[in-house]
Amino acid sequence: MEMRKHDAGYAQPIPALDISLRSSVTNDDARTPDTRLPDLLSFDHVRRACELAIANGDFHTAWRGAQALMRRCPEALIPSILMGNALLVGDKPGLAMSHFRLVITRNAMDATAWHGLASALMACGQAPAAAAATRRAVCNAPLNDQGLPSDAATAVPQALGMIYLRRGMAEMAVVELGNTLRTSPPRNDLQWGYIEALRQSNRIEEAQRLLSHHDFVLEPEFPVLCLRARLSTADDVVAVTRDQITAMDPDGSYQRAFFAPHAVPWPLTAQPMIGWDQDMHALAEYLLATTKAPVLAHTLDPIAVAPTVTAPPPHDQPHPQSRPVIPATVDDGQAHVLLGHRTALVRRFGNDGWHAIDMRIQRLCRVLRQRGMLVVAGYIDAPGGLAVLDIPPPAPMAPDAMAIRDTVREMAAQLQYRGFELSTLVLIGGDQCIPFHRLQNPIPDDEPQILSDNPYACDDAGYLLPQRIVARLPEGDSDDPQLLIGMLESMADYHANAQHQGQAGFDLATLLRIRSTPAQRLAVGVAADAWREPSQQVLRNLHADAKLFTSPPLTAQNLSARMLAGREVVYINLHGAAGMPHFYGQSASGWGAASALPIAISPSHLTRNVVAGAIIISEACYGAELAGRTIHNSVPLKALSEGALAFVGSTVNAYGSAAAPLLGADLLFERMTRYLADGMPIGMALHFARLEFAQVMYDRQGFLDDVDMKTLIEFILLGDPWAAVKGAQLQPAIRHTSHSGSLKLLTVARVPKMVRRMSLRETDVSPDMLRRAKEILQKYLPNDSASPLSIMATTNPYFQSKGLSAPDVRFSMKSLMQTSDGQWLPRNAHVTLSNQLLTKAVLSH
Structure with missing residues (x-):
């Protein structure tokens, strides 16, 4: 851009470094000086080499590598960051300041640039300004490596809204950021965060209106471009904007940071390749050291x-x-x-x-x-x-x-x-x-879309019942391929050993196996104390005496490796939440400050001695969420990295039974454990459990309602689909997925009939029905934090076919539950009444 061509920080040489910033590219050294390096290097590879040079104090070499990146990608922001950091290491904070400020003018949400500016200001003796820049940095990157708020961020009041946004709690982010913008001086970074929170909350028109105020900016900031590409309805505008985004962010790092904890909503383009020149030759040693072997x-x-x-x-x-x-x-x-x-x-x-x-x-x-x-x-x-x-x-x-x-x-x-x-x-x-496929969420709860793999399994117009x-x-949100490599190696080792053993299973020599009884060997469960009864029904299919630990009294502090180690199946029925690394328990005794949800399981608990060789099935909300997740802040990714064979979990919030009979995830998992106990591989067990779940609910209701449909599409299988329980009653066998065995699914429509829905107000419902619904909901949700009542009337196709017109009326309410580590988890309850009778009550896990 013209700004860069005429900026003195770019156009003039720096005498102390003795390096011209206008160094030319020569073709004499167009090939690698080391045969272990390719002739063309990715943008990210050169960036990492520059960062290593900076970390080693070699600011001359880092500067030259950053120049090579800038020549190849003149609009990119990363080279300026590298130059600023190189100048800091070279004791040139005044010059470094200009580079960081240039980046901030193009992306006010760049926490790295704010941190660099703070360091440069402090080195120049401007302590108050440095403190202000540090606050801006922690506000835009408020979470630590485990996805929890950093101590520095919690000390900055303006950071609370960004904490909510980065943890996927968009509705709460809207409220907090809106309050901050009304009571604080105007700030672009908070404005962009507020618009993004509105978008994630599905308040599209409001987000578009606020973004339209910046339509005539000649050089829009990077966050504006990201929002425009997501909110614009004009294909040509989106295409041009995406090109601008790629020019500023060639390796996708800024795009990932802006949309975190969610995935970038479009495919990232291939990184540009950097050819060899004199500046790249100087970087060869660091390029070799950062090669991903x-x-x-x-x-x-x-x-x-x-x-x-x-x-x-x-x-x-x-x-x-x-x-x-x-x-x-x-x-x-x-x-x-x-x-x-x-x-x-x-x-x-x-x-x-x-x-x-x-x-x-x-x-x-x-x-x-x-x-x-x-x-x-x-x-x-x-x-x-x-x-x-x-x-x-x-x-x-x-x-x-x-x-x-x-x-x-x-x-x-x-x-x-x-x-x-x-x-x-x-x-x-x-x-x-x-x-993933983005499927419409049929239930009014925390997310408008459900990330699902079900359509890949279906050959018809529906996506509920897989063929x-x-x-x-999963590879995790990391640049390290070891998670994926490790899973593939575990799968190969498992099946290679299974071939010699004549059955599905493997033993790790280092794994602590508990062999005292079949109950101890086969399965163990960890569940919220409030869900003890349905959890026991699920677990006992694997063994009548399988141990179920409930939380409380179980907590992260008293959970020992020996409680879970050596089991072939680990069943989890705990609370989970978007963006949070832990799974939480819940007391059965009631609500209040004394009953804050305790941490029951964290990723750090799942070491190799605990989970290697195990199949883990989890009913927790967001138990299989992948966006923004790594082995450090994800239970499934940590377990798979430590040798677990497979993990079944939900990408969004899941629902279970509020009372008998089993419903939602509880029923699905109860059917799945039956098939696991028969020796069926986990992929096939989940497949047939879905089919039987649909048949059972159809037999009960005459159709599949919204909760049933969400349950069928939200659970995914991570890991080895052919892994089976080694100590099961039967030898694992290959069975055709198109055959349903004893199931008779002919009555279940693969493509559900359209169900008429009508949103109602409280005045549209009879007083007796309204009072009955509120009495039931108050048993499950605390009154002081409950949201307004949502009421939806739906036609029951079964009754309609018999000439009966009484609709089912679903009453929905949401509340927040506090956890022992100071977080708030949303909880949803749905109660369905038909002719004053309770026909269904489910709670989110």
Whole structure:
């Protein structure tokens, strides 16, 4: 931009550094000086090398690397940050200040720039200004590595709204940020946060109105561009804005920070590649030190040490079919597909990281084929490996959920024509690799959309009742591929050992196994004390004497490794919340300050000695939330990184029974544990549990209501879909997912009929019904924090078909529950009445 061309901080040399900021690019050194480095390097790789040089005090080299980045990406903000930090290390705080201020003018929410400015101001003796800049920094990055508010942020009153926003509590962020903006001097960063909170709260028109005040700014700030790209309804505006965003943020780091804890709502573009020149030669040592290498060779499969894969071809060239067509070597008629997104993996982890992941994928396929399974693996942007039988590979797919779903359906149809069934689909990576489907939430609670993998499993217009198993191997919101590599290695080891043992299962030599009784060996449960009875019904399917720990009295302080270690199934029925790392218990005795929800399980509890080889199933709200999650702030990711085989959990809030009979997640998990006890692999157990859940609820009600539909689509399977309980009553067997066994699902419509809904006011309901509903809701929610009552009338298709017109009336209310660590968790309750009779009561977990 012109601002940079004429800025003295960029145009003039710095005598003390003896480096011209206008150094030219030479073609004489266009190739790497070290054969261990590629001829082209990613933007992120050069950035990390510069940061390492700064950390080592080598500010001359860091400056030159930042220059190389700026020449390649002149609009990018990161090079200015690197230059500012290099100048700080070089004892030039006055010059560093100008670079940080330049970034802040383009992105007032950049906490790194504020921190750098604070350091420069302090070095120049401007302590009050430095303190103010530090407050701005902690306000825009208020959470620590575990996703909890930092001590510094809690001391800044203006940071509370941003804390709520970064923890996914958009409605509370709207209230707090709105109050701050009304009572404090105007600040752009809080204004952008407020508009984003409105957007996340589905108050789109209000967010668009506030954003429109900045339509005529010549050089809009980065947050304005992000908001415009998300809120604009004009395709051409979105396209141009996305190009501007990419120019300022080539590696996607600023986009991830702005939308945290949620994923970036569009596919990130491939990072620009940086060629070699004199400045890059100076950085070679640090480039080599920051190369993302795969796991050490001694941990690899001997055959996989010499991979046959090649480096990714240019994006404009078709990918060759690098692997042979997989013939049918089995007679069970089932096919299994592993599907990833190579460009996304390369963008996240570099070529070396992708090669390491691909080697593990190929090793896993070989192991599964040795077990007699027909397995293929490929990538949506390089689908050559998906050729199977005489079916050619599909065309490359866009990283779009609907496009991928359609290709999966076409593969299933081609296999069915040849007498095979597409039984299992394993997605490699999280939402940024293979996107979730965004499904409309049928219930008025905390989120407008549900992130779901169900449509990948369905070949019809509905997405409630799957035809196949879908699992996902998440990579976490980190640039380290080790989580994904570790899961693939665990899966391969598990099935390699299962082949020799003749049954599904593995033993880790270092795992503390409790072998005293079958009850201790098979399963253990941890549940909120308030949900003791439904939890016991779920757990006893695995063993009548399986131990259930309730919280309280169990807390994070008295939870020992021995309580959970050695179990093949760990069942969790605790409270969870968006963006929070812990799972919480709840007393059965009532509400009040003395009954604050205690922390029951944290990621730090789940070490290898506790969870390796275990299948974990969790009813907790947001138990399988992936956006913004790493092994440090996520129970499932931590468990999978420590050797757990699989994790079943919900991406949003889940509902369970308020009273008998079992409903929602309680019923689904009760059916799932029955199938696990019979020796069915976890993917198949979840699959058949969904089908039986739908049948049971249809038999009870005559249709599937909103709670039932949400329960069917919100749970996902992370990890190995073929993992089974080793000590189960039966030998694990491959069963066709298209067969329902004893289930008779012909009466359940795969595509639900339209149900008429009408929002009501309290005056529209009879006084007796209203009083009855409030009496029930007051049993479950504290009055002092409950939200206004929401009332919805729905037609019951079963009664309607018999000429009866009495509607079901659902009463909904939400409250907040305080936790022992000072957080607030939302809790939702829904009560359905029909002709004054209570037909359903569910609570969020």
